[in-house]
Amino acid sequence: MEDRVRVMVVGGGGREHALVWRLLRSPSVTHLVATTPNPGFPERVHVDPASEIEAIVAVARRHEVDLVVVGPEAPLAAGLADAVEEAGFPCFGPRAAAAALETSKAFAKEIMRAAGVPTATALVVDPTDPAQLLAAEERCRRGRVVLKADGLAAGKGVVVCREGEEALEALRTMSRFGEAAARVLLEDLLEGPEVSLFALSDGERTIALPSAQDHKTLLDGGRGPNTGGMGAYAPCPLVDRQTAGAWVQQLHQPVVEELARRGTPFRGVLFAGLMLTEDGPRVLEYNxxxxxxxxxxxxxxxxxxxxxxxxxAARGMLPNGEPVFAEGSACCVVLASAGYPETPRKGVPIPRGEEPEGVVVFHAGTAVDPQGRLVTAGGRVLGITGRGADLEEARCRAYAALPSWAFEGEQHRTDIGGGAR
Ligand SMILES: Nc1ncnc2c1ncn2[C@@H]1O[C@H](COP(=O)(O)OP(=O)(O)O)[C@@H](O)[C@H]1O
Ligand SMILES: [Mg+2]
Structure with a gap:
């Protein structure tokens, strides 16, 4: 059966375009259906729009799929994998109980403690409880502390504080995150480069994928406001394939085992955000x-x-061995709209540029307007992705193709794949 597989992909951003692009190159995929339209999807993709869980499950039934691949976290947190599996379809992406690793930083911290995974020491408080608030203020005054809202806060719920005063101020204003800040974590401040490390998991075993690094700030050199990510490259030279394999056994595998013990197995891809401290890697968060x-x-x-x-992974039986990745590197440079991240400008025409050898362009926030023009439709618009024998070649290819796609007011970083994050 593995040589004839019907796949459904949920999500329609740049990540899902990349998943679709790769899946369409698989000799096993005979049918691919997506529930969110994306103008970058090739014609072979059947688009059957659905956003509610029940409607998405109905698409899986209608297209008689063998595998559901979920890109974003929100539907997983809402229980999409639970519904998909209960309807009898294997789902790549965890059920809500295991997705809590991402939706609750306090839960993730508790699992890490139970599993013995190295992470920053944290105090978890309910700020409405006077005694706990007092303990939190006490911790803030000592400085070098990172305040985190427990729940999803659109990547804005974390405040890194060196001084006691700014920590106290951050604590006072945490309530702006509403329900997400019903609990607050106060973590010891760590230092070092950051790396993303991914592992496939079938609920019992884990297998490492190559490491990667992303660039979160809008401007070069780690300046400007935070964004969803202005670019990324893989692998990260600080973490080769062998190191990635060893770290996944130390940082991902125990968490997968702890979740299995609790009866909420994790099937999908577990993403650890790491900080490489002088004392070794520490997990900052899981996605x-x-x-x-x-x-x-x-x-x-x-x-x-x-x-x-x-x-x-979805069926609970990962194959033996390791997936094969190209020896070289890949580098994805994001073209963002004017006004991003605050007020991205929509409807700006995008030239249909070039995709020369070694370059693939993923659509993240594009649309086709009534005149049939490709236009901007979100903050992050395109991901110009270069591949090469090494990082330098991958970077050069991405940046060489970029001008042909440049639209009015477009913003991008010029240092993706360079040292500064
Ligand atoms: N303990 C820590 N010490 C130093 N910096 C941290 C710490 N925890 C988080 N950070 C910084 O804050 C960023 C966001 O934190 P993270 O836990 O990844 O939350 P989210 O991605 O949900 O905003 C990290 O990428 C890192 O730069
Ligand atoms: Mg993060």
Missing amino acids: VRFGDPECQALMALWEDDPVPWLLG
């Missing part, structure tokens, strides 16, 4: 899906058929 735009770089490098791996 329960591929990173966007790290996924674009990883898919550009994936060489063997990804279907047995994704299907194996």
